Amino acid sequence: MAPVYPKFDVTQSGHLQVSSIHSIYWEECGTPTGVPIVYLHGGPGGGIDDTDRQYFDPAHYRSVLFDQRGSGRSTPHASLEENTTWHLVGDIEKLREHLNVDKWLVFGGSWGSTLALAYAESHPDRCLGLIVRGIFTLRREELLWYYQQGANFIFPDYFEAYRNAIPEAERGDLMEAYYKRLTNDDDEDEQLKCADAWSRWEVSTSKLIVDPAYIAKADDPEWALAFARIECHYFVNGGWMRDGQLVGDAPKIKHLPITIIQGRYDVVCPAKTSWDLYQALGGAANKNVDYRLVGDAGHSAHETTIEEALMDAVEKYKSIKP
Structure with missing residues (x-):
């Protein structure tokens, strides 16, 4: 099991105006020539935390984190106007272009897994792979x-x-x-x-x-x-999607390397959703997909065995080249 990395500094940060209303806060860490990876926080509305960047080896990854519309240091605070899944998918693309990233790994848990799937299914050509945890697909x-x-x-x-x-x-x-x-x-x-x-x-x-x-x-x-x-x-x-859309459109990304990490006793986002996604991606027959059901954990990324699984996945993905 790879440990969480010690705290390290942000290399650059700023605000990106993504609409006439919204400006999103972003930060970049690690090595500028490293493998790009974007971190998608939960909620929606949760915002990023200083500990979130510690999943990513600063000697290997060029990690990008941002506060989604209305969250954290993005402005205006708690705004619901022009704030939908598809606005956020568009913001990810605007940020990718702003930072001159061609393709990147996508990392997200809970709502971050929802947004990761929505983004990847919309822009599979911009994804090197996905690491998703505590799967939530917004079905009724x-x-x-x-x-x-x-x-x-x-x-x-x-x-x-x-x-x-x-x-x-x-x-x-x-x-x-x-x-x-x-x-x-x-x-x-x-x-x-x-x-x-x-x-x-x-x-x-x-x-x-x-x-x-x-x-x-x-x-x-x-x-x-x-x-x-x-x-x-x-x-x-x-x-703002049809019920079951993200699971139904999963075959669009089944060619990508994908790691799914799920707590067996997750009450917030029960394991059935991750299993449905896994099956939609081809299940055991799809060798691109690694499904990990963690037997002694709930929903939080900060439970020890979930954190261990996340770190192992991020280490494994070091073999992926941009």
């Missing part, structure tokens, strides 16, 4: 499992606070009820209360063993608001 069944009924059978205590933020009369469609409140800028108190409840539900259930320190991420109201607003915006709109 996946959303209902986690945000309406399913995951609550496993985490009833944490679900109660998420459910109780919504009046009983509106609990038949919790995502829609949250969306109404998270987008109501005239009631900031209600907006922040719902952002806290939505975000706290997710961070509470992301690890196999509940981690109070991880739950504390939701204590930051600025982070929670962007995270909850943008997630809910994407989910009530089905990602």
Whole structure:
């Protein structure tokens, strides 16, 4: 198992104006002549963290990380205008062209895996391969499992606070009820209360063993608001794609080297989705695909065995040439 790399500095960073409204923050690390790899963060709305760059050997990779529209240091903060899956796919291409990258590896977990698949299926000729974790494809069944009924059978205590933020009369469609409140800028108190409840539900259930320190991420109201607003915006709109599109279009990328890493006990993005994707890519018959079901982990990239699997994959992909 390869270790996570010690902290290292960003080599260059900036903001790229990707529309008349949105400017995205980006940073580049490692060696300028290295194999390019782009990191796609989760959420949507989560933003990048300083530890995210530590997956990539700075002596080998030219790693690129960025905050998606409305997230992190991108502006305007928490904005939903012109913020869809396909806007983000376009932003990845704009950033690739801005940095004069011909092709790159694509690395993403959770929502980052969704965006990685959407990008790769749209631009397979620009991808050297994919490393994806905690697979989420935005199908309606996946959303209902986690945000309406399913995951609550496993985490009833944490679900109660998420459910109780919504009046009983509106609990038949919790995502829609949250969306109404998270987008109501005239009631900031209600907006922040719902952002806290939505975000706290997710961070509470992301690890196999509940981690109070991880739950504390939701204590930051600025982070929670962007995270909850943008997630809910994407989910009530089905990602602006037909249901099942990313799994259905998976054959478009089955020629690429792809590593799928999935926690067996992932409650946020259950293993069925990763299995459906694996089968759509050809399953065991496709030697380009490496499917790793990690038997003692949940959803978070920061669980030890998931992190080990990610690092092993990034090390294996050192053999890929641009």
